[in-house]
Amino acid sequence: MDVLRQLQDFYRERKSYLYLSILCLATATALGLVYPNLLRYLIDDIIRLRQFDQVPMLVVALFGVTILKALMQFLHGFFGGRLGNYLAYRLRNACYEKLQFLSFRYYDTAKTGDLMSRLTGDLEAIRNFIGFGFAQLLNVFLMVIFGAAVMFSLNWQLTLVTLISIPFLVYVALRFESRIHPAFQEMRLALSSLTTAVQENITGVRTVKAFAREPHEVDKFSIRNERYRTNQIFTSTLWSRYFPVMELLASVCIVILLGFGGTLVIRGSMTLGELVAFFTLIWYIIGPMWGLGFHINNYTQSKASTERVLEILNQPIDVTDHENARPLHPGDMKGHVQFDHVTFAYGNKMAAVVDINIDAPPGSVIGLLGGTGSGKSTIIQLMMRAYNVNEGSIRIDGTDIRDIRIGDLRASIASVFQETFLFSSTIKNNIAYGINEVSMEEIVRVAKLAKAHEFIMEMPNGYDTIVGERGLGLSGGQKQRLAIARALLKDPKILILDDATSAVDMETEHEIQSGFQEVMRGRTTFIIAHRISSLRHADEILVLQEGRVIQRGKHEDLIKVEGPYQDTYRVQYADHIQRVEEQQRLADAGQSTVDTASQTSNEADEPMEALRDGEKDDVWDNPSDTAGSREQVRPHE
Structure with a gap:
């Protein structure tokens, strides 16, 4: 499988957990085949022959099988959970480390909400599939193989007739997978877009409120939410078409089994116990096939999630150290x-x-x-x-x-x-x-x-x-x-x-x-x-x-030359220069007192001379001199 192959570097050290998980699940599946045979034995050898003294032995055997099967299922969950958590841990660390070293060029276009979605939802989907989903999907095929083998051992003719609809079940399941995978990819993208909208809104909530743009943000979120809802509805529509077809095909198997199998019992070609065992075994096959869509669903989600996570891990780093880069102390x-x-x-x-x-x-x-x-x-x-x-x-x-x-x-x-x-x-x-x-x-x-x-x-x-x-x-x-x-x-x-x-x-x-x-x-x-x-x-x-x-x-050179720097200087200190020029004009016209003229002369000499001969330090060292220019215009913007 592509998912296992692409992620094997992250679980190779714990690959034994995968094998042990599959082995325990296969053992539990094989033990499940004991139940139909015990049921056949109960009907044909105990009830029909009235050998009720064997019932206690049958109960003990059934209890032992149940305990052993429960133990195998526990170990399957234990090893599968360990594997899934280990893989998620390694992937999460690798993704976070890669994000630390990705170049600025990547972050020029990356979206925070999308990255958060990949490191949370996508990683969780991968963890579930690797830990449990893959073994469960493999178990579907084991159950079909084991169940069909036992059915053939009981009556090969009834087996062939009963399983005639199985190829159609497989076709419908594969057809479903080919359509559900793109749907889940689109749904993941829609969810990332939705997460980004929420993240940006929370981050910029002060700006939103300052501009009274709450209705706009609600509309923007609603559009993305509608996209996600539409994808969910489309996916649900696929599921709603899949289950009735699978149920119909499964029902066909049951009808054939009861019709043809009942005829064989009446003719004496098979016993009632074998027919009951057959009825149990057919669900052993149809049940997994019916749930195949669920397992394919998990697989397609994990496949789409793996692609999104590996997209981060496979991102090239534009700025890197070359082999001979020297240290700098x-x-x-x-x-x-x-x-x-x-x-x-x-x-x-x-x-x-x-x-x-x-x-x-x-x-x-x-x-x-x-x-x-x-x-x-x-x-x-x-x-x-x-x-x-x-x-x-x-x-x-x-x-x-x-x-x-x-x-x-x-x-x-x-x-x-x-x-x-x-x-x-x-x-x-x-x-x-x-x-x-x-x-x-x-x-x-x-x-x-x-x-x-x-x-x-x-x-x-x-x-x-x-x-x-x-x-x-x-x-x-x-x-x-x-x-x-x-x-x-x-x-x-x-x-x-x-x-x-x-x-x-x-x-x-x-x-x-x-x-x-x-x-x-x-x-x-x-x-x-x-x-x-x-x-x-x-x-x-x-x-x-x-x-x-x-x-x-x-500074003292640039301020003498006409150009952007001098223009910027004039804009930033326009109020101060205008005030000084006005005082100078009044002083020259004789419209001020001697004290005012003297003060004006002292104030005017420095800023005006600054434009001609360079700025005097003491003019600008006092912040009160530029208090009037706190609201400053940024040039060329």
Whole structure:
């Protein structure tokens, strides 16, 4: 069978359980044949000949057979259950491990609900079939063979006549299997779609309620639920057609048996006991054939489930270590990052980044600025080797990252992403996620650097407070500060801040940036930001548009040149510049007091001069100066 063959690597070590389960079931089946013979003996040799003194011996024999058969059935269930559970355990571990190492490209299109369905419902269907279903399906054929053999030994003529409808039973069962298998495949897909809808709705329930889209979500779920219901009805229709046909063919066998067999008894060609035994044995054959559809149902479900589970296990991993990949020890790493004419595209789409060149010496700070889809995050993903570049190369300390072990490479890089993810655990465990062993003092230290210590101590249990699923219960700024602390604790040589302060206010951002100055010292840092205030201290700022670098340089240089960077600066600080210009105009017109003119002159000199000669640090070091620009416009989005 395909299912057994495809999964044999996962139960090979326990294959003996399969054989023992089948052997015990076959023994129990063979013992079941004793009952018709005892019944024949009771009628022909005891009742007809009135030898009632043999009844106690018959009862003892029947009791012994019953006990032995029950023992065999118990052992069948024991070994079958052990096999099924072992297989499910191995499969579940293998699937989960494979999901950990699958490339980012797979997760670009994968659906969480569908994956959950495969690791739960599909695995359960496989467990049931391998543990019990296969032995039961094999037992159908054993019962037919054993029963037919005993019937032939009693009366071969009656056997041939009675079993005339058996080929039709087999044909109907096989026909049913060919139609039910695609139906179960479609039903599994419909169930996965339904599970995905539920998972997405629960995950995004706050967004749903914020936009009052509950009716829309109900309609969307109803459509998928209707698809699943339609598949269930279609499957039920197949079953409703199958059972009457099987019952009709089984009834034909019984009619033939009683008609022809009764004639033989009247003629004296066979005894009444043999006819009664025949009647019992025919159900020994028809019963399994009647239930063949149920066993085929289990088989088709497990076959469809096996295909879906193996689809995960057989997924290729795009980004892997090659045989000669060298280890990278964090202590030996300097953090010199170089992009050499890097070009990359997602699949068959247009290139996401084109001919990117970056030289980031150890300890330098590189800023990336640009609108949505400009390629900022792609550059970061390529540096972490989430994808392999199509052209060019990325080197760290002179070594192509494709020649470095992926685990070592990513262990040397700490990232703070714009979308913060927290696990359903304590705050302490979330901060210490990237480190195996760390002291509480270190956790508190990085929490203070990330300006998270104060709000953590206000929690009911401090650092032992359990955050909700995905960090629910914390504000966006609080979650982001915990993510920053988690990255700082890693003590990386390369630090990536992907819009890391987007969810905090300007005052908190200023405090965190002050902490970053200490943390970034001696580390190569890449900062993705939409706020110029986050990039102004960078050693080099790259302005990206449609995957290309259209401007690059230091803040004080870029602000002098007309282009996207200066436009972004003007937009973000428009209110402040307009206020200063208005005060300057009033001062020049003599419409203000001497004190106002003096204050205006001091305020105006710096921002206006910043556009001409580069920005003065003290203008932007005070967060109150930019309070009017907290609602900021992101350029080119």
